[in-house]
């Protein structure tokens with residue numbers, strides 16, 4: 704349980720003259736479920752992009768599974784990224800294809816190109832794909848076109864894609880922003896299942912209560928800086944008041 708999944712030292716990222724994140728020191732160990740809290744524009748998505756290696760830090764260092772993400776050969780970096788499953792705000796689903804194809808996209812790294820292409824021509828839902836869809840309550844939708852599903856159902860397709868990938872680290876950027884409270888709790892429960900006991904979850908949230916119900920630790924970002932890092936039991940309301948207070 705003590706393996707460092709993520710380690711940031713003085714990490715930050717600027718875009719031109721604008722600083723999205725700066726001076727972040729953060730270590731996340733296997734099995735932790737970390738809620739990232741902060742007002743809009745605080746740097747939450749930028750932090751997740753540094754964590755999955757899709758953005759490089761412009762200051763400090765970011766290590767994933769013990770290897771710095773900067774300066775790695777592309778192949779090694781892809782190898783690390785295979786261990787990371789991301790649900791982005793836009794979900795990154797291909798709308799025009801069947802649900803099955805979007806779920807199987809979670810296996811592309813495992814399959815390689817020839818098998819992935821074959822599966823596009825001869826879609827065959829095997830037990831793993833069906834199991835992942837049934838786990839999110841969408842067994843019936845395996846052959847539906849993705850664009851015909853509701854927003855909440857599409858969100859669950861993205862989670863089935865994670866379940867099939869079996870990543871060691873799940874990063875979810877506001878996965879429940881557009882959902883009602885019951886669905887939100889359900890989706891966070893599913894994300895918990897995508898990260899089994901050896902897995903690790905980092906999730907950005909706007910509702911602190913969901914963090915209390917589903918996470919083991921909370922970090923707060925304000926104007927690009929880490930302003931608290933606390934076990935979930937110690938997430939006091941004054942920390943939240945300061946986090947969301949207007950400057």
Ligand SMILES: Nc1ncnc2c1ncn2[C@@H]1O[C@H](COP(=O)(O)OP(=O)(O)OP(=O)(O)O)[C@@H](O)[C@H]1O
Nearest residue numbers: 718721722723741742743744745746747748749750
């Ligand atoms: N690619 C980019 N180019 C320029 N500025 C960017 C870029 N990405 C983020 N920023 C800026 O960095 C800051 C932090 O953005 P970020 O998206 O990380 O915030 P956030 O906390 O995720 O916000 P939200 O809750 O609204 O999604 C913002 O001021 C944003 O405008």
